[in-house]
Amino acid sequence: MTTDNFLWLHRGVSDVFPNQPDSDSMDDNLEQLCLKSDNPLRVKLGIDPTGTDLHLGHSIPFRKLRAFQDQGHTAVVIIGDFTAQIGDPTGKDKVRKQLTPQQVKENAETYLNQLRPILDFDTPGRLEIRYNSEWLSGLDLGKIQELLATMTVQQMLAKEGFNNRYTQETPIYLHEFLYPLMQGYDSVAVDADVELGGTDQKFNIAVGRDLQKYFGKKPQFGVLLPILIGTDGEQKMSKSLNNYVGLKEDALSMYSKLEKTPDSLLQNYFELLTDLSLSDIPENPREAQKMLAVEIVAQYHGKESALTAQQTALDLVKQQNMGNAEAVPKFSLSSVEFPAKLFYILNAAGLVSSSGDGRRQIQGGSVRLEGDRISDPNFTVENSQDLENKILQVGKKKFIRLVK
Numbered sequence: 001m002t003t004d005n006f007l008w009l010h011r012g013v014s015d016v017f018p019n020q021p022d023s024d025s026m027d028d029n030l031e032q033l034c035l036k037s038d039n040p041l042r043v044k045l046g047i048d049p050t051g052t053d054l055h056l057g058h059s060i061p062f063r064k065l066r067a068f069q070d071q072g073h074t075a076v077v078i079i080g081d082f083t084a085q086i087g088d089p090t091g092k093d094k095v096r097k098q099l100t101p102q103q104v105k106e107n108a109e110t111y112l113n114q115l116r117p118i119l120d121f122d123t124p125g126r127l128e129i130r131y132n133s134e135w136l137s138g139l140d141l142g143k144i145q146e147l148l149a150t151m152t153v154q155q156m157l158a159k160e161g162f163n164n165r166y167t168q169e170t171p172i173y174l175h176e177f178l179y180p181l182m183q184g185y186d187s188v189a190v191d192a193d194v195e196l197g198g199t200d201q202k203f204n205i206a207v208g209r210d211l212q213k214y215f216g217k218k219p220q221f222g223v224l225l226p227i228l229i230g231t232d233g234e235q236k237m238s239k240s241l242n243n244y245v246g247l248k249e250d251a252l253s254m255y256s257k258l259e260k261t262p263d264s265l266l267q268n269y270f271e272l273l274t275d276l277s278l279s280d281i282p283e284n285p286r287e288a289q290k291m292l293a294v295e296i297v298a299q300y301h302g303k304e305s306a307l308t309a310q311q312t313a314l315d316l317v318k319q320q321n322m323g324n325a326e327a328v329p330k331f332s333l334s335s336v337e338f339p340a341k342l343f344y345i346l347n348a349a350g351l352v353s354s355s356g357d358g359r360r361q362i363q364g365g366s367v368r369l370e371g372d373r374i375s376d377p378n379f380t381v382e383n384s385q386d387l388e389n390k391i392l393q394v395g396k397k398k399f400i401r402l403v404k
Contacts, residue, residue, distance in 0.1 A: 006031050008067045012060070012272045014199050015224040017206075030221045033193065034071070040125070043068040044192035044220070046078035046132070046183060049107035050099060054114045055244040056296070057228035057237035060272050061196045062118045064225055068194070069120045075127045076190050077119070079108045082133040083186075086179050114247040117300045128190075135189040136182055147181045150214050151207070156180070159203045184208035192220045199224045228272060233262035251301040255309035258293035262365065263375050266292060274299075286372045317371035331392075331400045333384040342367070342379040345387075349402075351394045361394055368393045 009031065010016075020028040026036050034041065045065050047058075065075045084104045099107075112129070120126045139147075156177050157163050165172050180203060187195055187208035195205045202224055209219040227236045230243025237244045245257045261269055263285045270281055270288075274295045282288045290310065297306035331349040343358030346367065352358040359377040361367050367374045370390045381387055384404070393399035 006034070008071065009034070011067075012064070012225060013223060014226050015202070015222070017202075017222045017224075027218075030194070030223070033221070034073075037193075041068065041073040041193040042076050042191055043073050043194045043196065044076045044078060044187060044190055045196045046080055046083075046186055047111060048080035048084035049104055049111050050084050051239075052107055052110045053239060054111060054247045055237055055239065056247070056273055057230075057244070059118060059247065060225045060228060061198065062115055063273070064196055064223065066119055069123070069126045074125060075119060076192065077115075077127065077129050078186050078190065079111070079129065079131045080183075080186075081105065081108060081131045082136040083179060083182050086175055086182070117247075130190060132182070132186050132189070136185065144178075147185060147211075148177075150211060151177075151181065180204045180207045181211070184211040187220055188212055188215050188217060191217065193218070194221045194223060196223050196225065198227050200227065226268075226272065229265055229268070231257055231261065233265055245296075247300060251297050251305040251309040252312055254297045254300065255293045255306065256313050258296055259289045259310075259313060260365075260373070261289050261292060269296075285375050289373070314371060317368075329400045330403050333387060333402055333404060336384065338384055339380050339382045342369075342374060342381060343377060345381070345392070345402075346394065349392065349400050351392065351398050351400065366395050 016030055018028040019030070021031070023029040024032055026033040043065060045061050065077070069075050081101070081104045084107075085099055085101065108131075157166055159180070162172055162176075164170075183204045184207035186192075188211050192208070192212075195208055197205055202222065205220075205222040205224075209222070212219045229235070230237035230241060231245065232241070232243040235241055235243060239246070245254055249257075258269075266285065266288050267278065267281065269292055270276060270278060274292070276291075276295060282291060294303075294306045294310055297309055301309075333345075336345055336348055341355075343352075343355050343362060346352045346358035346361065347355045352361055358367075362374055362377045362379065365373055365375060369387075369392055387402040388404060390402050391399055392402055
């Protein structure tokens with residue numbers, strides 16, 4: 001059983017390998033290594049600067065890296081300035097476009113600036129920033145041949161992305177086979193004790209372990225973190241899918257996106273993107289959304305800016321829905337018998353086609369009362385005074401003011 005002392009290590013983690021939790025050996029139990037190691041662990045996390053923007057999904061392994069820093073260990077951030085020119089083939093159904101050294105350098109600078117709110121850049125001994133061109137650009141053909149000889153084509157084709165492309169007869173270029181070996185060689189070069197990565201990185205991290213063994217070094221542990229589902233609640237967070245929250249976004253933009261986090265993702269977002277105790281999450285989904293949004297925005301912009309963004313977002317909703325009071329249709333509550341289900345009021349007010357449609361709209365997250373989303377289909381209002389002069393809204397265009 002995991003002790004309270006290691007909640008920081010296991011929170012939000014999908015997999016640790018090797019993992020023998022009942023073992024006292026530092027070779028197969030990461031907790032034991034943390035307890036018994038004479039020196040701070042060297043915890044590696046690599047990132048290829050193939051773009052300019054990071055989002056909350058990218059922040060997850062870096063938040064775990066900060067947790068290691070806070071326990072006294074050394075974060076080793078590998079800027080893949082050399083490997084970025086190849087491009088990680090993981091999860092790709094075609095070859096990546098190769099970048100120029102200048103593009104990679106500029107992207108790396110923007111990445112590091114975005115990571116400053118997450119990592120400890122100031123405490124001596126807590127952070128190393130390394131560029132893998134330092135060791136990879138100097139490999140001669142003999143060393144590359146030695147690296148290639150540590151793996152077979154069959155092993156490479158076992159990697160899911162390569163296997164899919166091979167099966168579909170989509171071209172796989174020989175330089176792409178070098179990527180897992182080069183990422184693995186990074187672990188050799190920096191003497192990594194632990195490597196962090198997304199669940200899609202298990203193959204590459206395992207290659208690092210194998211190469212460390214080959215070069216006579218102690219093999220690293222792998223710690224895998226989940227891939228974050230985006231704000232649409234369906235697909236992984238991605239800028240191309242427009243379901244992302246960027247680390248460079250202003251406080252109001254971040255807050256406005258996060259306060260609409262789908263109910264199904266709230267627990268996951270709290271666990272992966274905050275340090276708050278999960279027992280402190282409000283039962284009311286709307287209150288949980290607000291708490292989540294304030295907490296995350298505060299990490300990147302400060303608490304005062306987060307609270308200002310919250311108030312601004314509320315004011316904007318009121319302006320949109322109540323700015324022209326005379327233009328807002330009114331519905332008299334005198335015809336409603338209380339206590340009343342909200343879906344019945346929606347139907348009586350003509351905002352939905354039926355009470356059943358009202359329930360579906362509530363469950364789908366389309367209903368707001370005075371700007372607050374209502375997600376409980378059985379939400380009940382005890383008396384008319386609780387609703388007087390409030391705005392009831394369905395979707396973006398249907399809304400009414402509730403009056404006596």
